[in-house]
Amino acid sequence: xxxxxxxxxxxxxxxxxxxxxxxxxxxxxxxxxxxxxxxxxxxxxxxxxxxxxxxxxxxxxxxxxxxxxxxxxxxxxxxxxxxxxxxxxxxxxxxxxxxxxxxxxxxxxxxxxxxxxxxxxxxxxxxxxxxxxxxxxxxxxxxxxxxxxxxxxxxxxxxxxxxxxxxxxxxxxxxxxxxxxxxxxxxxxxxxxxxxxxxxxxxxxxxxxxxxxxxxxx
Amino acid sequence: xxxxxxxxxxxxxxxxxxxxxxxxxxxxxxxxxxxxxxxxxxxxxxxxxxxxxxxxxxxxxxxxxxxxxxxxxxxxxxxxxxxxxxxxxxxxxxxxxxxxxxxxxxxxxxxxxxxxxxxxxxxxxxxxxxxxxxxxxxxxxxxxxxxxxxxxxxxxxxxxxxxxxxxxxxxxxxxxxxxxxxxxxxxxxxxxxxxxxxxxxxxxxxxxxxxxxxxxxx
DNA sequence: CCGGTCCGGTTAGACGGTATCACCGAAGGG
DNA sequence: CCCTTCGGTGATACCGTCTAACCGGACCGG
Numbered sequence: 001x002x003x004x005x006x007x008x009x010x011x012x013x014x015x016x017x018x019x020x021x022x023x024x025x026x027x028x029x030x031x032x033x034x035x036x037x038x039x040x041x042x043x044x045x046x047x048x049x050x051x052x053x054x055x056x057x058x059x060x061x062x063x064x065x066x067x068x069x070x071x072x073x074x075x076x077x078x079x080x081x082x083x084x085x086x087x088x089x090x091x092x093x094x095x096x097x098x099x100x101x102x103x104x105x106x107x108x109x110x111x112x113x114x115x116x117x118x119x120x121x122x123x124x125x126x127x128x129x130x131x132x133x134x135x136x137x138x139x140x141x142x143x144x145x146x147x148x149x150x151x152x153x154x155x156x157x158x159x160x161x162x163x164x165x166x167x168x169x170x171x172x173x174x175x176x177x178x179x180x181x182x183x184x185x186x187x188x189x190x191x192x193x194x195x196x197x198x199x200x201x202x203x204x205x206x207x208x209x210x211x212x213x214x215x216x217x218x
Numbered sequence: 219x220x221x222x223x224x225x226x227x228x229x230x231x232x233x234x235x236x237x238x239x240x241x242x243x244x245x246x247x248x249x250x251x252x253x254x255x256x257x258x259x260x261x262x263x264x265x266x267x268x269x270x271x272x273x274x275x276x277x278x279x280x281x282x283x284x285x286x287x288x289x290x291x292x293x294x295x296x297x298x299x300x301x302x303x304x305x306x307x308x309x310x311x312x313x314x315x316x317x318x319x320x321x322x323x324x325x326x327x328x329x330x331x332x333x334x335x336x337x338x339x340x341x342x343x344x345x346x347x348x349x350x351x352x353x354x355x356x357x358x359x360x361x362x363x364x365x366x367x368x369x370x371x372x373x374x375x376x377x378x379x380x381x382x383x384x385x386x387x388x389x390x391x392x393x394x395x396x397x398x399x400x401x402x403x404x405x406x407x408x409x410x411x412x413x414x415x416x417x418x419x420x421x422x423x424x425x426x427x428x429x430x431x432x433x434x435x436x
Numbered sequence: 437c438c439g440g441t442c443c444g445g446t447t448a449g450a451c452g453g454t455a456t457c458a459c460c461g462a463a464g465g466g
Numbered sequence: 467c468c469c470t471t472c473g474g475t476g477a478t479a480c481c482g483t484c485t486a487a488c489c490g491g492a493c494c495g496g
Contacts, residue, residue, distance in 0.1 A: 061455090126415075152422055205370060228493085279482095
């Protein structure tokens, strides 16, 4: 079996365990105060250690946040992969996406929130993003919808490098892209609280958008 | 004439002038490093003053950011109002929204970016948001589209408190909401850089979404 | 014109955060 | 059994917000 993170030596076991606890506390802090409120000092104090000890486990605050972003991407990829397991269509994917987002809004924002102008995601994150897109394209091929946008599909047919060598026709590219942007539109506004106090149920709006993405309406 | 900000007394003139310059520098910093990178100290240094002087003009960092958020909302309301001036439909509104967003992405994120969990927008901001929504509803009444979502429209017909006493039928409510969420979906992903390297032109995608929101397709 | 008040600016400093450094003790492997 | 390596410590530099005490000049009524 491949060498998992489960420790070979006791030292490594302890190390990955402490790393895990640091990340857990970090997630709690982010859930409570958002990503900019994350404080290494506070985490160390919570764990009974004193400040600089954490630098044995993470190169710095940015490194820790990057790690959390990586985990968030992995978690999203897992959720999406699970929902699309054996040739499922976009509908289940959409429901899984919303469940994943509501389960931990700040995790969603780690992936899709306001970016720091200077920040560049590491390569493996973009690899995971590519895998998510591939899964999305798979499901988009198996889904029929009504609408078509000749102009957009023509454009996508000529600019499909983001799909790699995926065997998806322009209509599937369009479906995947609209799926992504429309559901993100509803989700991000909902999670950011822009619907609070408006009175309607965001789930209904989300469901309606998902319906129009996945059903061939008359 | 109403008392504008243009100074009555020289003191007030000077004060609002310094406040304006502080906000200008703050906008520059936010554009360069994002909202969390805003530093009062750096602004003071840039202006040739020393740290605490800025507290004569703003109660603190949060107060300054809140003021910038207020300005961003006002700017968006102005742009939307100008685009919808004499009974225009959603198409022009959509183009104006994208232009406004691309003109200053960080300003867009001040309005629609990742929220700080504890933060609550002041009342006048929600008032401006309401005005934007009213303008959007006006335009949505004058626009015909093809799609309909009976379930969503029925739900909105019963939960229309966010529309206040606006004379908009359920279809218009649905159009306004979809307009908001779909265009935000494309815009926020584009501004966050999630389309970079994918090869296609976000403007085409945005245009296609706007088309389907404003044209009665077969 | 003059005196008092208000206002905008200063320095000093408390406090908390990131991050580096030198040092120490103990666990672990040869 | 020794020695290396690793995890943890306190001290420290630096930067950030924000408060406090203080000062000088602009503004205002008389």
